[in-house]
Amino acid sequence: MLELEGVAPPRERNKSARVTGFAKPYLLGLGYSIALFTVGWTTWRGRASIVDLCSKLGYRHDTREPIELPAVSMHSITGDASAIRVHELDAVDGNVSEKELVVLNSLVVSSNANSIFELGTFDGRTTRNLAANAGDHGRVFTLDLPRASVIGLTAPIHQHEERYVDKDISGARYRGSSEEPRITQLYGDSGTFDFSQYFGIIDFVFVDASHAYRYVVNDSLVALKLLQREGGVIVWHDYGRWDGVTRALNDLRVNHGKFAELSYIEGTTLAFLRSGSSPQ
Ligand SMILES: C[S@@+](CC[C@H](N)C(=O)[O-])C[C@H]1O[C@@H](n2cnc3c(N)ncnc32)[C@H](O)[C@@H]1O
Structure with a gap:
């Protein structure tokens, strides 16, 4: 020895x-x-x-909204793993998990997304990663609610998500990074923001702003309008974790034909839709 x-x-x-x-x-x-x-x-x-x-211990909290979307494996969506770039791996409360970050980055690469819209910037950890994987000419537009705007919103946000709004600066973790020049920070309430100049020019939408039911429905319908091509992708965070998100996506799948193929990615709280994969 x-x-x-x-x-x-x-x-x-x-x-x-x-x-x-x-x-x-x-x-x-x-x-x-x-x-x-x-x-x-x-x-x-x-x-x-x-x-x-x-x-x-195997207990399921029965006051929780039930998970009704079918589960799909990450591999069935992205195929064989492609090379991704990962920045700011450490997650804080409010971020996607480390695994979800890898899945998101893989989805951006595998869908050849160049133009990305994120609803809900928070500290900009995901924003930076989306930009890093969108290719050298990719662009990310990210919308965040300024702290002062939490009063007088179109619909109430959940009391427990006010802590994500309450910060000095949106996108602190992408500021000063090599991706920053390709990121456009936007400010406003997603319920009233004028998205029209972005309609039909986006390849990939990440919905992660307010988790209140009415906002998730609004933001999902906006996301559909943002997409420019068949095969464009929408991803939501916190399905199965925040009841507002779970209920809204369950309802959209059953009541709106364009969301009929909604699914969620196994082992994550990410819900997924590829546009054009469902009937009108
Ligand atoms: C959970 S955090 C987003 C996390 C981030 N996407 C990430 O992956 O790290 C939610 C963000 O959405 C913003 N937000 C909440 N309600 C909003 C609204 N009505 N319109 C726009 N942004 C909103 C909050 O200010 C907060 O920054």
């Missing part, structure tokens, strides 16, 4: 050392659980943690 010269291998830990080593996570976990179940449940985040914990 080859060994590192001058360095002795660590000794095997005996059973009592292993038990002692486990004491720290045990006590931390116990303390966290006590806090969560006594005080923590009064916050939205605490309640979400409890529901998450139960879902690990």
